Amino acid sequence: MPWQELRITADSTHAEALSDALFDLGALSVSIEDAAAGTDQEKPIFGEPGEPVEQLWEKSIVVALLEADADAALMATAAANTVRIAPPPFTVSVVEEQDWVRLTQSQFDPIPISSRLWITPTWHECPDSSAISIQLDPGLAFGTGSHPTTRLCLKWLDAHIKGGETVLDYGCGSGILAIAAKKLGAGKTDGVDIDPQAMIASRQNAEQNQVSVDFYLPDQEPQGQYDVVVANILTNPLKALAPLLSGKVRAGGRLALSGILEEQAEEVMAIYGQWFNFAPAVAEEGWVCLSGVKM
Known part of the structure; x- marks a missing residue:
């Protein structure tokens, strides 16, 4: 009709x-x-x-x-x-x-993140059978790997997860960053989000990818520090959360922040600079990923 x-x-x-x-x-x-x-x-x-x-x-x-x-x-x-x-x-x-399911699926192809990491919808095979493939479909929460901020964080995780690190994905959305960290070899990995729908999506996606990640609403999150904290949110929440996120990173640990426009990068680094030594910002399509090591 x-x-x-x-x-x-x-x-x-x-x-x-x-x-x-x-x-x-x-x-x-x-x-x-x-x-x-x-x-x-x-x-x-x-x-x-x-x-x-x-x-x-x-x-x-x-x-x-x-x-x-x-x-x-x-x-x-x-x-x-x-x-x-x-x-x-x-x-x-x-x-x-039209066949709206097929039409929608045709708009989402596998996304290469690096030479060894792909985001692959469940209706596709990963083009590289030897690569690490995160199976993820568009769904209830933000984060499918198509947005520059998500890709920037995934590339950062690919470069910095060496194996066994404890990881916190703050503002986890679909859980994609936590799942990627786990598939790249991280140890205990947690995700936190304010949206109950994100909890549903993240847990389903972790199960689909056969990885063990724990997801929490903010009032349920565990105490303690992590080797790696990644937060792909937006600039204003990142500024407000600076003391909390900084406190989640152990001394010598790493922090990666995204959801930041290029013109906002200096302002965010100035706030977090009291705790972290930052590497040069990495930009893509007007967005940046900031990363630093805790002093």
Whole structure:
């Protein structure tokens, strides 16, 4: 059965209200996109965990999926009336029925991290049978290896896990970094995240990869220090967590931080510099991984 896709042009003031109105009018799903996506005017918007995004794009596209027999033009007008604005420009197109599972799977191929480490969806074989392969599918929590911050941390772990180290993955998401550390030869490995969904995803992924990793919510995490602590979060939480994360690393141990934009690197290093000697930052696509040894 085909569907209809209604795309309404909106400004940042009205995009969310139009989205809510379309849901109330019976839209199957609604999303908001940057009207300049795919051009040199595209603008990324980043939000911190637990905090709302304060402003959308100046010019947005509200995208609604509708039933095949819905009156898309009438819904666009009704949504505008609800928000009390003049009917904005819109387009309607047909979305043909597809094998959505196969379509989604086709968008996720094995990801090479290094000469010996790959991230491989379960519906693929690892291209290198001699490599260490982390089986991971898109799911409930952040972290599939496709984002630069995750790749930076994986490369760092590949270079620094020599075997037997105790490891803490703070803000573990899907558990990918903890699982990678364990597969690379780490000893006792723990993961911590504030999201209960991350606990579910991480435990399922560890079981799928046949590794033993313990995952905790923050109020349940064990005390003590680790040889290696890695945290792929965002800059503001990393700044706030500096005393806690620094206290988790033993003297002479290593810390790796990511989720940091290049222009934020100096600020983060200045905060952690009272505890760590940092190596030069490693950058990829505007993001950095910072790593240091505890004094």
